Amino acid sequence: MFFLDLFRSFKFALQSLWRNFWLTIVTVIIVTLAMASVSFLLIFNLVANNVVDTVKAKSEIYIDLTEDAKQAQVEFLVAELNKLEDIREVIYITPSETLDRFKEEHKNDEVIIASLESLSANPFTGSLKLSVNDISKFDALLTELSRDEYGQILEINNSEFYEAKDLLNVISDYSKKIEKLGFGISLFFVLISIIVVFNTIQMGIYSHREEIGIMKLVGASNWFVRSPFIIESILYSIISVVVMILIFYPLAVYVQPHIDNFLGEYTLDLVASVSSNFLWVFGLEIGIAILITVLSSLFATRRYLDE
Amino acid sequence: MITIKGITKKYGNYTALDDISLHIASGEFVSLVGQSGTGKTTLVKLIIAEERPSKGEIIIGGWDITAIKSYEVPYLRRQIGVIFQDFKLLPKKTVYENVAFALESCGVAAATILKVVPQVLKIVGLDNKIDHYPWQLSGGEKQRVAIARALVHKPKLLIADEPTGNLDSINTKEIIDLLIKINEIGTTVLLVSHNRDVVNGLRRRVITVEEGKIISDQVKGRYVL
Numbered sequence: 001m002f003f004l005d006l007f008r009s010f011k012f013a014l015q016s017l018w019r020n021f022w023l024t025i026v027t028v029i030i031v032t033l034a035m036a037s038v039s040f041l042l043i044f045n046l047v048a049n050n051v052v053d054t055v056k057a058k059s060e061i062y063i064d065l066t067e068d069a070k071q072a073q074v075e076f077l078v079a080e081l082n083k084l085e086d087i088r089e090v091i092y093i094t095p096s097e098t099l100d101r102f103k104e105e106h107k108n109d110e111v112i113i114a115s116l117e118s119l120s121a122n123p124f125t126g127s128l129k130l131s132v133n134d135i136s137k138f139d140a141l142l143t144e145l146s147r148d149e150y151g152q153i154l155e156i157n158n159s160e161f162y163e164a165k166d167l168l169n170v171i172s173d174y175s176k177k178i179e180k181l182g183f184g185i186s187l188f189f190v191l192i193s194i195i196v197v198f199n200t201i202q203m204g205i206y207s208h209r210e211e212i213g214i215m216k217l218v219g220a221s222n223w224f225v226r227s228p229f230i231i232e233s234i235l236y237s238i239i240s241v242v243v244m245i246l247i248f249y250p251l252a253v254y255v256q257p258h259i260d261n262f263l264g265e266y267t268l269d270l271v272a273s274v275s276s277n278f279l280w281v282f283g284l285e286i287g288i289a290i291l292i293t294v295l296s297s298l299f300a301t302r303r304y305l306d307e
Numbered sequence: 308m309i310t311i312k313g314i315t316k317k318y319g320n321y322t323a324l325d326d327i328s329l330h331i332a333s334g335e336f337v338s339l340v341g342q343s344g345t346g347k348t349t350l351v352k353l354i355i356a357e358e359r360p361s362k363g364e365i366i367i368g369g370w371d372i373t374a375i376k377s378y379e380v381p382y383l384r385r386q387i388g389v390i391f392q393d394f395k396l397l398p399k400k401t402v403y404e405n406v407a408f409a410l411e412s413c414g415v416a417a418a419t420i421l422k423v424v425p426q427v428l429k430i431v432g433l434d435n436k437i438d439h440y441p442w443q444l445s446g447g448e449k450q451r452v453a454i455a456r457a458l459v460h461k462p463k464l465l466i467a468d469e470p471t472g473n474l475d476s477i478n479t480k481e482i483i484d485l486l487i488k489i490n491e492i493g494t495t496v497l498l499v500s501h502n503r504d505v506v507n508g509l510r511r512r513v514i515t516v517e518e519g520k521i522i523s524d525q526v527k528g529r530y531v532l
Binding site: 001004005008015016019020211213214215216217218219220221222224 | 355357377378380381382383384385389395396397398399400408409411412413414416417456460
């Protein structure tokens with residue numbers, strides 16, 4: 001009985017989709033647009049998070065070593081720091097590597113290069129390059145390294161150290177703000193999409209309100225009346241997300257060079273990113289679409305079933 | 308078949324039906340007459356549980372439906388065939404599908420539907436229009452589809468609420484003849500009408516309602532208003 005009713009509900013839903021062709025087209029377009037706006041925001045968040053993550057990953061700090069720092073002390077400190085969970089990597093940069101890096105950074109500044117070459121010896125001490133897994137951990141780590149016991153090895157009292165520390169805090173704050181803003185805008189768009197889809201489904205079912213009354217009069221149970229509308233809503237959702245997928249890929253290929261130009265080294269391969277999470281992304285979208293359309297159907301049919 | 312005891316139906320301060328009692332035996336053909344707004348359709352709505360009485364008791368085929376639960380209403384309606392003045396056909400379904408829907412909604416097997424629906428459509432003379440949509444039919448044909456739908460699960464009671472109200476005289480006669488035929492095969496028919504000629508032509512029991520009260524109940528009655 002259950003499967004017979006389900007089969008018939010499917011049959012009625014498919015008949016309704018076909019026989020109310022223009023209503024179906026309009027509903028699918030609106031649901032597609034609503035889901036596209038949510039997808040656009042998801043992709044925007046994906047790109048923004050990628051930029052933030054890339055910036056965080058590239059955030060590293062150089063701490064100069066003192067002139068008195070002994071090689072064994074430095075190696076011990078590097079080994080100890082590398083054992084810490086929050087630290088991604090600590091690398092010892094030798095004085096000559098520091099000099100090379102400095103020359104590379106200032107290769108266009110002839111005065112500085114000339115000044116360096118006028119010196120008989122390498123003016124730089126060695127340094128430590130620190131990178132962490134979570135940028136917000138930098139602050140605590142640098143505070144830890146500011147303790148007196150490290151004063152013999154690390155140049156922690158120069159202004160560069162504190163400037164770097166401040167910069168990292170600023171990056172960490174901005175990344176949190178970007179995440180919050182992205183979430184807020186997404187929530188706003190999702191709410192608008194829910195309202196638009198809800199009203200579209202309501203209007204569709206409103207046009208069937210007399211039929212609902214007739215079905216009840218001939219002895220159909222509430223669920224038998226309701227189920228084709230629910231199945232129809234599920235079909236609308238699936239068709240809409242499939243249409244969106246068909247539009248997304250060519251559009252992503254078209255937009256990719258513009259994103260690459262705009263973001264430079266922080267760019268993201270849209271097609272690859274979405275494809276690698278295909279089931280998760282579109283599964284979630286179909287799930288959200290079905291949830292909204294089915295709830296709208298249940299709400300709208302209940303109104304006419306109660307009359 | 309139908310027993311109504313002291314039924315009153317109020318809408319706010321307005322009393323649509325006032326202490327009505329009647330009994331319709333199985334196999335009877337009864338006309339319920341009265342001018343517009345006298346409570347005829349309200350009585351039909353109470354019998355098919357579209358409305359609940361304010362007071363009194365309604366028993367259909369031994370089933371007290373006075374306080375019927377909403378989940379039981381579909382089961383009641385499957386035992387009562389109803390036709391209306393405005394036909395109430397599903398506009399996006401064909402003639403066949405409209406009739407089949409009544410059986411599909413109560414879980415009848417597909418093979419039975421395939422067998423029964425064409426038979427019923429043949430009885431009402433529409434076996435040649437099974438693939439037509441309601442908009443492709445005349446008023447009389449639409450009403451015959453409605454009758455086929457009402458008959459398809461072999462109800463013991465058929466209620467016809469102003470079935471000829473939208474029809475010309477030729478179609479009116481055809482529909483009434485069909486109702487008589489249906490009654491002759493054992494179905495109780497309750498005809499609600501204010502068509503004087505139709506009611507007088509039947510020469511069957513006539514119940515007259517005025518201002519929510521029964522003012523006459525004659526075994527071989529006439530339209531007296």
